[in-house]
Amino acid sequence: MAGSTPASATGETSAARARGVSPWGEAWRRFRRHKLALASLVVLALMALLLLFGPMLWKVAINDIDFSARLQSPSLAHPLGTDDLGQDLFARMLYGGRISLAVGLAAMLMAIVVGVLIGAIAGISRGSVDAALMWLTDLFLSLPQLPLLLLVIYLFRDSLKAAFGPEVGVFILIVFVIGGFRWMPVARLVRAQFFSLREKEFVEAARALGASVPRQVVRHILPNALGPVIVAGTIDVAAAIIAESTLSFLGLGFPPDIPTWGRLLFDAKDHMDIAAHWALFPGAAIFFTVLTINFIGDGLRDALDPRRVLSS
Amino acid sequence: MGSYILRRLLIALPSLLGISVVLFTVLALAPGDPFEELATNPNVPAEVRLLLRAKFGLDDPIWQRYVHWLMAMLKGDWGFSFISRVDVDTLIAKRVPVTLAVIGASQLLALAVALPVGIVSAVRPYSWFDRIASTLAFVGFSLPTFFTGILLILVFSIKLDWLPFVFRADIAATGWPWWWENIKQSIMPITVLGLFQGASWTRYVRSAVLDVVRLDYVTTARSKGLAEHVVVMKHVVRNALIPVVTLVALQMPAVFGGAIVTEQIFRIPGIGSLLIDAILRNDTPVIMAVTFVFSCLVIVFNLTADLLYGWLDPRISYR
Numbered sequence: 001m002a003g004s005t006p007a008s009a010t011g012e013t014s015a016a017r018a019r020g021v022s023p024w025g026e027a028w029r030r031f032r033r034h035k036l037a038l039a040s041l042v043v044l045a046l047m048a049l050l051l052l053f054g055p056m057l058w059k060v061a062i063n064d065i066d067f068s069a070r071l072q073s074p075s076l077a078h079p080l081g082t083d084d085l086g087q088d089l090f091a092r093m094l095y096g097g098r099i100s101l102a103v104g105l106a107a108m109l110m111a112i113v114v115g116v117l118i119g120a121i122a123g124i125s126r127g128s129v130d131a132a133l134m135w136l137t138d139l140f141l142s143l144p145q146l147p148l149l150l151l152v153i154y155l156f157r158d159s160l161k162a163a164f165g166p167e168v169g170v171f172i173l174i175v176f177v178i179g180g181f182r183w184m185p186v187a188r189l190v191r192a193q194f195f196s197l198r199e200k201e202f203v204e205a206a207r208a209l210g211a212s213v214p215r216q217v218v219r220h221i222l223p224n225a226l227g228p229v230i231v232a233g234t235i236d237v238a239a240a241i242i243a244e245s246t247l248s249f250l251g252l253g254f255p256p257d258i259p260t261w262g263r264l265l266f267d268a269k270d271h272m273d274i275a276a277h278w279a280l281f282p283g284a285a286i287f288f289t290v291l292t293i294n295f296i297g298d299g300l301r302d303a304l305d306p307r308r309v310l311s312s
Numbered sequence: 313m314g315s316y317i318l319r320r321l322l323i324a325l326p327s328l329l330g331i332s333v334v335l336f337t338v339l340a341l342a343p344g345d346p347f348e349e350l351a352t353n354p355n356v357p358a359e360v361r362l363l364l365r366a367k368f369g370l371d372d373p374i375w376q377r378y379v380h381w382l383m384a385m386l387k388g389d390w391g392f393s394f395i396s397r398v399d400v401d402t403l404i405a406k407r408v409p410v411t412l413a414v415i416g417a418s419q420l421l422a423l424a425v426a427l428p429v430g431i432v433s434a435v436r437p438y439s440w441f442d443r444i445a446s447t448l449a450f451v452g453f454s455l456p457t458f459f460t461g462i463l464l465i466l467v468f469s470i471k472l473d474w475l476p477f478v479f480r481a482d483i484a485a486t487g488w489p490w491w492w493e494n495i496k497q498s499i500m501p502i503t504v505l506g507l508f509q510g511a512s513w514t515r516y517v518r519s520a521v522l523d524v525v526r527l528d529y530v531t532t533a534r535s536k537g538l539a540e541h542v543v544v545m546k547h548v549v550r551n552a553l554i555p556v557v558t559l560v561a562l563q564m565p566a567v568f569g570g571a572i573v574t575e576q577i578f579r580i581p582g583i584g585s586l587l588i589d590a591i592l593r594n595d596t597p598v599i600m601a602v603t604f605v606f607s608c609l610v611i612v613f614n615l616t617a618d619l620l621y622g623w624l625d626p627r628i629s630y631r
Contacts, residue, residue, distance in 0.1 A: 036447070139330050141562070142614060144606035146569030147587055151599060152338060154591045242456050246573055249458045250588060262458075269462055269577075273470050280466075283459035291454035298450070 030303040037299020040292035047289065051097040060091040074277060081277045083267065092259040093281060099260045100241050100289070103174055107240035110179025112233045115186025116222075122187065123194025124217055134191070137184045145181045149243065152177050153252050170254050178243045186232050193225035227304035234297035238290045245286050261286045320618060324611050331607045336381065339600055340374045381600070391597030395590070400601045404583065408605070411582035414501055415571050421506030422513055429510075430517025434525060434552075435544060445514065452511025457504050457570050461577035464500045475500055479580040501578045505570055509563070516559045520552040554625045561617030565610050 021029070032038055074081045081089050122133040153173060160169035197203060198221060206220050247253035248262030256263065261282040268279035384391070390400040429449075433442040468475045476497050524530065525548050533547045534540075572584030579585065583602055590598035 139327055139334075142327060142565070142607065142610050143331060143334070144565050144568055144603060144610055146565075146572050147603045147606050148335075148338075150572075150588065150591055151335075151603065155338065155341075238454070245456060246458060246569075250573065250576055252591070265458065265462065272462065272466055276466055276470075279462050283456075283462060287455055287459060290456070291451060294450055294454050 027303040031299045034295075034299035034302050036295045037302075040295035040299075044289070044292040044296065047097075047292075048101065051094055051101060054094040055091070055098075058091055058094060060088040081275070081281075083264075083275075083278055089264070089278065089281060092264060093261070093285060096258075096260040096264060096282070097285060097289075099171070099254070099258065100244060100262075100286070103171065103178070103244045103260075104237040104241040104293075106171075106175040107178040107182065107243075108233050108236040110175060111182040111236050111240075112186055112229060114179065115183035115232075116190050116229060118183065119187035119190025120194060120217060120222065123191040124198065124213065124221075130191075133187075137187050140181070141184045143181070146246070149177055149181065149247060150250065150252050153247060157252075166255055167258055170258070174244055174247065174253065178240045182236055182239060186229060186236075189228050189232055190225055193228065194221055197221045197224055230304055231297055231301045234293060234300055238293040238297070241286065241290055241293075316622075317619065320615055324615060328607065328611060332382070332604060333378065335600060335603050335607075336378045337374065339596055340377065385604075390601050393590075393595055393598050395593050395595045395598075400597050403586065403598065404601060404605060407581060407583045407586045410580060411571055411575070411584060414498065414574070414580060414582065415505070415567060417498065418502045418505035419509065419567070421502055422509035425507065425510035426513035426517050430514045431521055431544065431549060433514070434518045434521035435548075437522060442518075446518070449511045449514045452507055452514075455508070457508050457573050458577060460504045460508065461500070461574060464504060465577070468500065479578050497578075501574045501580060504577075505567070505574050508570060509567060512563070513556070513560065516556050517552070520555050521548060523555075524548050524552045550624070554621060557617055557620050557624065561613050564613040565606075568606055568609065 083089060083092070118133055118137065122130045122137075156173060157170060160173050163169060164172060198216075203216055203220050206216050211219070244253060244260065245262030245265070248260050249266045251266055254260050254263050256267065259267075264282040265279055265286075268275070268282070272279055381391075388401070390404070392398075393400055393403055396403060429445050433445045436442055479497050479501070530543060530547055533543045538547075568584070571582065572587065574580070575582045575584040576588055583605065587599065587602040587606075589595075590602060
C-alpha cells in the first residue's frame with residue numbers, strides 16, 4: 001500500500017524528481033495532498049489499534065450478564081452503556097469490530113483474487129474464452145445480490161455451522177458469499193487494463209526477448225495494472241463491511257452470541273425508545289469506519305490512478 | 313431500432329435462463345425442507361408427508377424439477393405458497409406495486425438532489441460549494457440505510473412523534489385523508505433510500521459534467537456569446553448525462569437491495585419483506601419467484617438504459 005513507503009520527497013516536486021523518487025514515493029506524495037484521506041488514515045489506524053489492543057485493556061467479558069444493570073446509559077463502569085441483559089456494550093463493540101474489520105478485509109481479498117484471476121485470463125486470451133468469461137461477469141452483475149446473499153446464507157448456514165463450529169462456519173460463509181459477489185468490477189477493470197497494456201512497447205519488448213506468457217503477465221502487465229485494483233479493493237472493504245452489517249441487521253448474519261456491529265443494531269432496534277445509545281454507538285462505528293475507508297479510497301485514487309488526476 | 317430491441321431481448325433471454333438455473337440449483341441443493349413443519353407435527357402421518365412430497369415432485373432429479381418449474385412458469389403458473397396458502401403470483405402482484413412506488417419516489421428524490429448539486433459542483437470545481445457538497449456526498453453514501461432509517465425513526469417518530477414508523481397498507485380513510493396518511497408514512501422510507509442514492513449519483517453527475525465541461529465545443533458555444541445557463545443546460549448537461557444513465561441502470565440491483573433493508577426497517581409490505589419472510593419460513597416457491605422477479609426487474613432496467621442511451625446520443629447507431 002502507499003502508506004508503507006515513507007516519503008522521501010519532503011521538498012518541492014522538481015527537487016524530488018531530480019533525486020529520483022520511486023513510484024510509491026510519488027504516490028504517497030500525491031496521497032498526502034488529500035487532507036481528508038490523510039486524516040481518515042490516522043483515524044482508521046487509531047480505531048484498528050483500539051480494536052486490536054482494546055480487549056487486552058478492557059477485560060470485561062462480552063457475555064457477562066448482569067440483570068441489575070439492564071439498559072443503562074453510558075457511565076464510568078460501562079463507557080458505552082449496557083444492553084437488555086446488562087452486558088457491557090464497550091466490550092461487545094470491541095469484539096464485534098474485530099470481526100467486522102476481519103470480514104471486510106477477507107472478503108476484499110477474496111474479491112480481488114477472483115477478480116484479478118478472471119480479468120487477467122480474459123484479458124490475455126482473446127476470442128471465445130474472453131467472451132465466455134465476460135458473459136459470466138455480466139451474468140453475476142445482473143444477479144440481484146442482496147436477495148441471493150440472504151438466500152445462500154440462510155440455506156447453508158446450518159450445514160457450515162455443523163462442519164466448522166458456529167463462529168468459523170458463519171465467518172467462512174459470509175466472506176465467501178460477499179467476496180463471491182464483488183469480484184466483477186475488479187475483473188472488468190483488470191481486463192480493460194490488460195487490453196491496453198499488452199499492446200504497449202515494453203510488453204512487446206519482453207515478448208520479443210522470448211518471455212513466456214505467464215512471465216509477461218506476472219512481471220510486466222500485472223504490476224502496471226495494480227493501481228486501480230488497489231483503489232477498487234479499498235472501496236470493497238467498505239462495501240463488505242456494510243454488506244456484513246446489513247446481513248446481521250436483517251438477522252441473517254452472525255448468531256446473537258457473536259456481537260458484530262450489525263448484530264448489535266439488530267438487537268437494539270426494538271429498545272430504541274428507552275435505550276437509544278445501544279443503537280447509536282454501533283451505527284456510528286459502522287459509519288465512521290466506512291467513511292474513513294471511502295475517503296482513503298478517494299485519496300488512493302488521486303495517488304494511484306493517473307487517469308483520474310485533474311490537475312497535479 | 314426494432315431489430316436492435318429484438319436482438320437485445322434475445323441476448324437477455326439466456327441471461328435470465330442462466331439466472332433461473334443458478335437460483336433453482338441453489339435452492340434445490342439447500343438442506344432446508346419445506347415440509348419440515350409437517351415432519352415435526354405428530355398429527356400428520358409419515359405416509360401423508362411422503363405422498364405430499366411426491367405430489368409436489370420434491371423427490372425427482374433436479375433437472376427434471378427445473379424443466380417442470382420452467383414450463384409451469386412460462387404457462388403463468390408460479391406455484392403455491394406453502395405458508396400463506398395462496399397462489400404465488402397473487403401474493404407477488406399484491407406486493408410489487410408498493411415496492412415500485414417507494415423505489416420510484418425515492419429515485420425521483422435522488423435525481424432531484426443529484427442533478428442540480430452535481431452540475432453546480434462541476435461548473436465551479438473546487439469552490440466552497442463543491443467541497444461541502446462532495447464531503448456531504450461521501451457522508452451520504454457511507455451511512456448505511458439501516459442506520460439512517462433507525463436515526464430517522466429515533467428523531468421523528470420517538471422523540472418528536474411527528475411520523476408513524478410502521479407502514480400500514482390498510483388505511484381505512486378515503487380521499488384526501490388517505491393520501492395524507494400515505495404521504496406521512498412514506499416520507500421516511502423515501503428519504504432514506506433517496507438520499508443514499510442521491511449521494512452516490514451526485515458524484516457521478518459531477519465527474520461526468522467535469523469530463524464534458526472542458527471540451528472544445530463548450531468553449532465554442534461560449535465564444536458564440538450564448539448565455540451561461542444555455543451553455544450549461546443545452547450543451548454540457550445533455551452530453552454529460554449519457555454515461556450517468558448507464559451508471560444509474562447498473563446501480564439498480566443495489567437499489568433493490570437497499571429497498572429490502574428499508575422495507576424491513578419500516579415494515580413496508582413490499583416484495584422485499586415478502587422475500588425475507590419467505591426465507592425465514594422456508595417457503596421455497598415464494599423465494600424462487602421473488603428472486604426471479606428481482607432478476608427480471610434488473611434486466612429490464614439494463615435494457616431500458618441501453619435504449620435510453622441511444623436516444624440521448626444519436627452518434628450511437630443500433631447495429
